[in-house]
Amino acid sequence: MIHIKNLSFSYVSDNPILENVSFDIEKGEFVAILGPNGSGKTTLIKLLLGVIKPNTGTIEVCSDKTSKTGYIPQKQELDRFFPGTVREILEAKSKDYLKTCEYLSITDRLDTRFSMLSGGLQQRVMMAFSLLDNPDLLILDEPTVGVDIRSMQEFYALLVKLKIEKKITIVLVTHDVGVISRYVSKVICIKGSMTCVGTPEETPRLLANLYGEHFDIHLHDQFEPNQEHKHQKRH
Amino acid sequence: MFEILGYGFVIKALIGGVLIGIACSLIGIFLVLKRLSLFGDGLAHVAFGGVALGFLLGIDPFISALAFTAIGAVSVQKLLDRAKLYGDAATAIILSVGMSLAVLIIGYVRGFNVNLFSFLFGSILTLSNSDLIVIFGVVAIVCAYVALNFRNLLLFAFNSELLSLTSKKDSEVSFYLSILTAMTVVITMRAVGILLVSALIVMPAMSALTIARSFKQSLVFAMLFAVISVIVGIIISAMFDLPSGATIVLTCFLIFVGASIFKNGSK
Numbered sequence: 001m002i003h004i005k006n007l008s009f010s011y012v013s014d015n016p017i018l019e020n021v022s023f024d025i026e027k028g029e030f031v032a033i034l035g036p037n038g039s040g041k042t043t044l045i046k047l048l049l050g051v052i053k054p055n056t057g058t059i060e061v062c063s064d065k066t067s068k069t070g071y072i073p074q075k076q077e078l079d080r081f082f083p084g085t086v087r088e089i090l091e092a093k094s095k096d097y098l099k100t101c102e103y104l105s106i107t108d109r110l111d112t113r114f115s116m117l118s119g120g121l122q123q124r125v126m127m128a129f130s131l132l133d134n135p136d137l138l139i140l141d142e143p144t145v146g147v148d149i150r151s152m153q154e155f156y157a158l159l160v161k162l163k164i165e166k167k168i169t170i171v172l173v174t175h176d177v178g179v180i181s182r183y184v185s186k187v188i189c190i191k192g193s194m195t196c197v198g199t200p201e202e203t204p205r206l207l208a209n210l211y212g213e214h215f216d217i218h219l220h221d222q223f224e225p226n227q228e229h230k231h232q233k234r235h
Numbered sequence: 236m237f238e239i240l241g242y243g244f245v246i247k248a249l250i251g252g253v254l255i256g257i258a259c260s261l262i263g264i265f266l267v268l269k270r271l272s273l274f275g276d277g278l279a280h281v282a283f284g285g286v287a288l289g290f291l292l293g294i295d296p297f298i299s300a301l302a303f304t305a306i307g308a309v310s311v312q313k314l315l316d317r318a319k320l321y322g323d324a325a326t327a328i329i330l331s332v333g334m335s336l337a338v339l340i341i342g343y344v345r346g347f348n349v350n351l352f353s354f355l356f357g358s359i360l361t362l363s364n365s366d367l368i369v370i371f372g373v374v375a376i377v378c379a380y381v382a383l384n385f386r387n388l389l390l391f392a393f394n395s396e397l398l399s400l401t402s403k404k405d406s407e408v409s410f411y412l413s414i415l416t417a418m419t420v421v422i423t424m425r426a427v428g429i430l431l432v433s434a435l436i437v438m439p440a441m442s443a444l445t446i447a448r449s450f451k452q453s454l455v456f457a458m459l460f461a462v463i464s465v466i467v468g469i470i471i472s473a474m475f476d477l478p479s480g481a482t483i484v485l486t487c488f489l490i491f492v493g494a495s496i497f498k499n500g501s502k
Contacts, residue, residue: 049400051399051403071400073394073400079268081441081444082268083444083448083450083452084392084393084449085448085449088389089393092386092387092390113449129397
């Protein structure tokens with residue numbers, strides 16, 4: 001589904017955001033992309049969506065020309081005055097939105113102003129928006145920032161349902177290391193020129209490689225860096 | 236009250252005012268939602284520079300203002316896109332440059348200050364037939380663009396990043412919206428004057444956004460509020476011999492206060 005080989009990209013010369021990145025994502029996988037702030041995750045999304053082109057290397061997304069890619073952005077701080085209803089937003093993309101709304105159980109919210117919905121429901125609407133043209137690949141950029149833990153779990157469970165029932169390949173950029181480990185099949189950690197690929201169980205080791213320090217990560221939970229270690233490092 | 240409707244200039248003012256109100260409210264909704272409420276104000280000051288330049292060169296000030304304002308609008312977009320400036324900072328820069336040019340030209344050539352004042356404060360009661368034709372043309376273009384591009388405009392107001400990543404049309408929408416704002420500002424300064432242009436663009440839109448329950452409803456309410464403000468403002472100003480621009484804007488404000496009270500009352 002996605003084949004990236006020796007990819008490098010920089011906005012300003014001599015300051016590469018991504019350097020020599022290589023990895024593959026197969027059809028039907030649910031993959032989490034992790035990395036510290038500024039590691040190039042959002043740049044990678046723009047490359048996957050074709051908004052920007054790599055300086056060097058190759059990137060192949062959905063080699064089948066009929067394949068489509070859906071995208072769910074970060075939860076936005078929407079203007080409370082934005083008057084658009086869920087129906088109007090979905091209609092702006094496609095007239096054929098009812099089946100998707102039924103599938104995601106948001107039919108009863110169609111005539112509600114989007115800005116009046118909870119964070120979890122807003123992201124569900126964004127998911128409906130991205131599913132309207134039946135994508136084969138779904139890319140999500142930190143979709144659960146600011147969403148409560150229950151809505152977050154429901155959201156990830158919905159992604160698993162999409163993967164199983166609609167055979168959609170899912171690429172999720174996130175910081176929710178502990179939570180996503182129970183849902184994803186592969187973890188890719190990136191930081192500039194470093195790329196580590198492994199299973200969810202290998203996440204602590206991958207992050208240790210990436211950050212160069214030890215993390216106490218409780219998989220299936222939120223994570224915190226090892227405070228004692230950080231304290232020692234500071235001295 | 237109905238006697239004043241027998242005067243041709245009042246009828247022309249009402250027709251022109253209603254048309255201008257429609258264009259301002261349609262553009263205003265998108266500017267307010269993109270947090271560019273003072274964009275119209277900035278462009279109005281640029282238009283003032285264009286008017287002064289028109290007087291200096293001896294060409295129709297409407298045409299010079301239109302060209303000048305369009306350049307200003309595109310410059311603001313470039314400052315936002317390329318230099319990544321904040322919207323208010325880009326507007327402030329363009330506003331200052333436009334106004335400075337106007338002051339320079341006024342200082343250089345003295346003698347047309349009286350004509351310039353009619354652009355500063357508006358004179359909708361002196362609209363000519365040719366003014367009405369220009370206003371009708373601009374309003375038709377604004378309405379046609381909004382109707383034909385409603386989906387993209389809605390997504391642009393909702394999340395321009397999403398529009399950019401899914402259809403790559405955000406730059407196109409942003410560009411045309413800037414040009415249409417420039418055209419709307421130029422016809423609006425005839426009605427309420429350069430100093431009050433942004434009021435007619437922002438206040439009906441803000442009143443509508445306060446109480447509307449959908450996007451389409453907000454556009455309809457904004458048009459309705461703008462048209463009511465213009466009609467009431469023109470009639471009152473004609474009846475009591477008051478400045479028309481200021482009367483229109485104060486009517487807009489009263490509607491905004493009413494909408495806010497209605498919103499708080501219905502909570």
